[in-house]
Amino acid sequence: MGSDFASLEGKLALVTGASRGIGRAVAEELARAGASVVVGYRSGKAEAEGLAAAIGGRAVQADVSSPDDAKRLVEEAGDVDVLVNNAGLTRDGLLARMPDDDWRTVIETNLSSVFYTCRAVTRPMMKKRGGSIVNISSIVGVHGNWGQTNYAASKAGIIGFTKSIARELGSRNVRANVVAPGYVKTALTEVLPDEATAAMVSQTPLGRVAEPEEIAGAVRFLASDQASFITGEVLLVDGGLGM
Ligand code: NAP
Numbered sequence: 001m002g003s004d005f006a007s008l009e010g011k012l013a014l015v016t017g018a019s020r021g022i023g024r025a026v027a028e029e030l031a032r033a034g035a036s037v038v039v040g041y042r043s044g045k046a047e048a049e050g051l052a053a054a055i056g057g058r059a060v061q062a063d064v065s066s067p068d069d070a071k072r073l074v075e076e077a078g079d080v081d082v083l084v085n086n087a088g089l090t091r092d093g094l095l096a097r098m099p100d101d102d103w104r105t106v107i108e109t110n111l112s113s114v115f116y117t118c119r120a121v122t123r124p125m126m127k128k129r130g131g132s133i134v135n136i137s138s139i140v141g142v143h144g145n146w147g148q149t150n151y152a153a154s155k156a157g158i159i160g161f162t163k164s165i166a167r168e169l170g171s172r173n174v175r176a177n178v179v180a181p182g183y184v185k186t187a188l189t190e191v192l193p194d195e196a197t198a199a200m201v202s203q204t205p206l207g208r209v210a211e212p213e214e215i216a217g218a219v220r221f222l223a224s225d226q227a228s229f230i231t232g233e234v235l236l237v238d239g240g241l242g243m
Helices: 021-032 045-055 067-077 100-128 139-143 149-172 194-202 212-223
Strands: 012-015 036-041 058-061 082-085 131-136 174-181 234-237
Touching (some): 012 067, 021 036, 045 058, 100 131, 139 174, 212 234
Parallel strands (some): 082 131, 131 174
């Protein structure tokens, strides 16, 4: 049973990249809110299946950078009420030396995937006149970052894309919003040098990095009817870093 605040009782939620990190915390939080959750994953089968069993959901494998796989993921998920596009990766490097493949992999995984899954849920959501899409961007998509031209472009693209679908789908009561995290403790950031983490923390008013669960609460709110008049919004969850 979910609590009353930001309840998702009776809703079906699909979360991409839910085998670990932020996606995993989001899947757990949406399940706590009462949703049935489809745990999307690419390679973390054991983790995804373990999580699905723990939260009474289902795990579905798909590489969301592939249009066919992304479409199949949405179809296998069922009648999706809440779509959370969280799958993402980094291939950092300076622009002058960036291989084409690092550019394409990041754009296709982080941005094209959002296009594929959103396109697949659009008709069914419009038809039932309801749905909530939450796309995970990053503070880097708002401010840019040294060594992350590909990642910043993908995350900024998510913001423009989401505002556009918010305009296209609003009249059918389908909402689309962005959560843009700051620095969160996950596998994605543990590879960064300690000095980079320390520099980020020193510029963050709350003076620390976030736990994945702190991103999940914002996603739950935007996904729920508690946010019924919020669409096209970009919610920074960054400890004040980007203000
Ligand atoms: P993470 O721990 O590395 O997890 C990434 C997840 O994405 C994994 O579940 C992975 O699945 C999945 N994934 C990657 N490529 C995929 C593909 N092609 N198809 C399907 N799934 C794929 O990263 P995280 O830190 O939780 O990041 C989650 C999201 O938050 C990303 O979009 C990231 O850009 C964003 N974000 C993170 C931070 C941060 O500080 N951590 C800050 C801002 C934004 P498998 O493991 O199953 O392959």
